[in-house]
Amino acid sequence: MHLIQDQAELEAVIAKLEQSSFVTVDTEFIRETTFWPILCLIQMAAPGVTALVDPLAKNIDLAPFFRLMANEKVTKVFHAARQDIEIVFHLGDMIPHPVFDTQVAAMVCGFGDSVSYDQLVQKVTGTRLDKSSRFTDWRHRPLSHKQLEYALADVTYLIEVYEYLRTELEREDRAHWLTEEMDVLTARETYDPHPDDAWKRLKMRVRKPQELAIVQALAAWRDREARERDVPRQRVVKDDAIYEIAQQGPRDSQALGRLRSTPKGWERSSTAAALLEIVNQALDLPKEQLPKMPKQVHQPEGSGAAVELLKVLLKLIAEKEGVAPKVLASGDDLEKIAGEGENATVPALSGWRREVFGERALQLVRGEVGLKFEKRRIVEFDIAAAE
Structure with a gap:
């Protein structure tokens, strides 16, 4: 089991993979303490070729990998592709294309809602995968043989799964069903949401336009802060705090410190000062500039x-x-x-x-x-x- 940490070796294996009509791809990453996922391992396979690439190696430039992801002649096969594509988009500023997501294809082929990779492998190949290394800290080096074996299984068995599902889709004349789903999955806007739209991800708990203005402004500010500092959104300010701030409208640090959803003493931090400036700007908006409340659709009786x-x-x-x-x-x-x-x-x-x-x-x-x-x-x- 070999981990590629050399640029020449990466170029050579990518050249081999580019000769195939498809390549199976998976990534291992960590994102518990960051806004952007930290890419720790890239796994790829095609008939007769396998590759484990160390993106943390000092002398590795992933340009050949991104070239493969952009190669229109090679279908990129993922299982539950969204997070893997997000990583490629963030690091390479591109979206892999064309893409085949075996989780979506499995739903179209009757394997149930959101079937897991190991369940799908077992149903298609009869092989039961060892998932004991699932919660590994993939940043740690060196990686053990068992870890690398686990990681490689995520793409080697995917070859047989892909070939089976592709055949089933063609037999049932449903390949175009998957194409529509992949168009959404590979749309750039799926992975590049604007901070001004961040409020739409929150569960609405506002009752009037002024509260909505605060929620919108704070959600956008939090998104920009989290990206710039590369920390999870909740590390900047929690969702519950945004809702309470919107409802209470604190104008100064004393009022902010009285809120139940903010940590004691936090109101004196530089982050809190920036937050209060945002809140005051929203509170001072003229009535005609306040956002319109989303229309509540009332379902008819029955x-x-x-x-x-x-x-x-x-x-x-x-x-x-x-x-x-x-x-x-x-x-x-x-x-x-x-x-x-x-x-x-x-x-x-x-x-x-x-x-x-x-x-x-x-x-x-x-x-x-x-x-x-x-x-x-x-x-x-x-x-x-x-x-």
């Missing part, structure tokens, strides 16, 4: 029961099509379809999802499709035909 019926329909269609229900529609999709019908702007009503599930869901909402028990099973039927 929509809760409609959602339950849609859940039954979703399960029926998912079982019929052999896919995970989550692939076809989310709970939020169902609530909006129940309340807004055709006007609902949700993924379930666009592309292949509409063809497979969304149109039938709308027919159920319009009363054109019904559900009934038949031979101890629930089945759907066309109401007009039944009449």
Whole structure:
């Protein structure tokens, strides 16, 4: 088991991988104490080629790796790709393309919602992986043989998994389903959110525009601070503190120090001083410059029961099509379809999802499709035909 720590060796193995039509990729990283993940290990494999690359080695330049990630002739195969792609984007300022995510493909092929890598490997290959090294501190050197063996298994078995899923997608004529999902996964905006939009990730607990103005300003300020200092957002200021500050509107350190969600003495720090400046600016906004409160969509009476019926329909269609229900529609999709019908702007009503599930869901909402028990099973039927 060999760890590549030399530039010439990295160039040579990348040249071999570039000859393949696909390469399986995984990364090991640490991010508990930083805003950006610390890349500690890169694993890659293709038929007849394997590579373990040490990105922490002093003389390693990852340019060849990023070149491979950008190579349009080589499909990059990940399992649960989002965090791996985030790392490549941050370090290489690029998005790998084309990409095949085996977790998404597995959902399309009926392996259930968000199936783990080891579960998928066992189902496809019959091999039970040893996951005892999962919580390793990957920054520590030297890495043991067992650690490297564990890491390499994350890409070697992925070859067989990929080939199986690709064949299944082609056999079921569902390759285009995955293409739509990969377009979202490889969109640059997925990994480069603007700090001004950071407030959208918070669970809203505000009641009026002035509180929303404080939440928006603090969330953006916290995001910039966390990025600049390379620390987790919660290390700058916790979510609960943002909510309480928005509601109480403290203008000075004394008022800030009285809040229950901030540590004792924190109000005298330089961070707190910057925070108070942001809060005062938000509090002094003229009424006409305050943000508009997000519209609360009130579901019509009886929509809760409609959602339950849609859940039954979703399960029926998912079982019929052999896919995970989550692939076809989310709970939020169902609530909006129940309340807004055709006007609902949700993924379930666009592309292949509409063809497979969304149109039938709308027919159920319009009363054109019904559900009934038949031979101890629930089945759907066309109401007009039944009449």
